[in-house]
Amino acid sequence: MSEQEFENYLGLLGRFLRLDAGQREEIRRELRAHLDEAVEANLAAGMSRDEAVRQALDDFGDAAELADRFGKIGRNERWFMKGTAIAAVVAWLGFMGTQGLTSSEGPQQAGSATVAEVLASPRSATAAPVDKSAAGKASEGEAANRVPPTDNAEVARRLSKGVLTEVNFNDWTIERGIEFIAKSVDVNYHFMREELDAIGADLSQSITCNLRNVQPEAMLKILIAESGPDAGVSYRVENGILLIGSEHGRPRRLETRCYDVSDLLAMRAAVAEQVPGGLGSTDAREEFCRTLRRVVAPESWVGGTSGVEGDLSMFGATVAVYQTADIHVQVEAFLHDLRSVAASTTAPASASAAR
């Protein structure tokens, strides 16, 4: 129980912090050590185990504040974004910080945490909000002729129809060769450093190559092949820009999945009643959508920078999410965390009266 609750609390906190895995683990480890110490001291002071845990979490302070403060350490505004993500979720739940976690022996949440995945039909009812802008990058083939504002088609055309009359690479790096191609056909290009680093790709290898009248795209493929057959380097065109990145970084197929969140909405309504002054008049469903976008892979939604253009909308108490498979996994994990923490937090209202 308390063990599980610590983990829930820290798990959710960790998710909100959106730090890189190493930092998150470090902070988690440190906070964990602190909570253990505090519980022990409380036990030594004669509290029951339940009281000791609750007191430790209460003394710990507001999770939102904590996350917010961590969010302000150095770096840039990405941190600020993290802060707001927390604020959004905490406001939405309306309790985390103020009540801490109660430590009932109550029902184990594990069983109830399964995500109701109602149906998974690609492009079903959600097509409407999604279609507008998600089409372009998601599935190149089908979308190509209806790409909205960008000139992906034009870039593709230049790469395939253009001609490099003369290629003289004498001991050039692969990177320089790629730049040469892009400049020759006059397209914007960009190296996705994170993706390349992630797969350990080395574009500084030297090549020598002399060709005439080559199709730019063919030349591009040759250069990429030079980085190693299994290096995983790949190119794609997004927003009219030629991107050199990893196979893995390619936008993958998006699919629609529906999640039943009626329990979370009901819970939120219940919490709202307990909070003096309520939680404001914002539409809970809309708010839920906003929260989800901010917390789960924020760059992966329409208008984001990751190249994935997911979307979501609500029908009744079901949220339909149009996303890649791996982000669906993150959505499920997030809902799971919310449910775990919520289950232990909303448990007995009498708990706070106990002390």
Add this chain to the structure above:
Amino acid sequence: MQTPSKTSDSTRDWLRGSLDLAVLSALSSGEKYGYQILAELRRATDGRIDLKAGTLYPALHALEAQELVRSRWDDASGRDRKWYSLTAAGRRRLRDRAREWLEFTAAVRRLLESALGGGDAMATPPAKG
């Protein structure tokens, strides 16, 4: 938070500007882990500075980012703990900031003492005529 804290509202306002100073001070007597720092601050201030862990750790991390403190993990004490200590720069910062703070509070003290009429400033307004 409904738990009444020993840290009053006004204390919290003052603390806001001197949180770093308080944390650095707590470390001046040697290496400590988070929980000890909180305890030390409470002890040394008769409970007037009673920080939340949620306030302390981010502050520690910020100080570490400024290289005013350093940290290391050690479980020799029988438990996995992250120990913090002052760097040379941290020690200097503590000395400088502490001096400024003491000068400032001494001035405020004089101001308040005269306001409270320890002297005769606040006694009775000088009679006219």
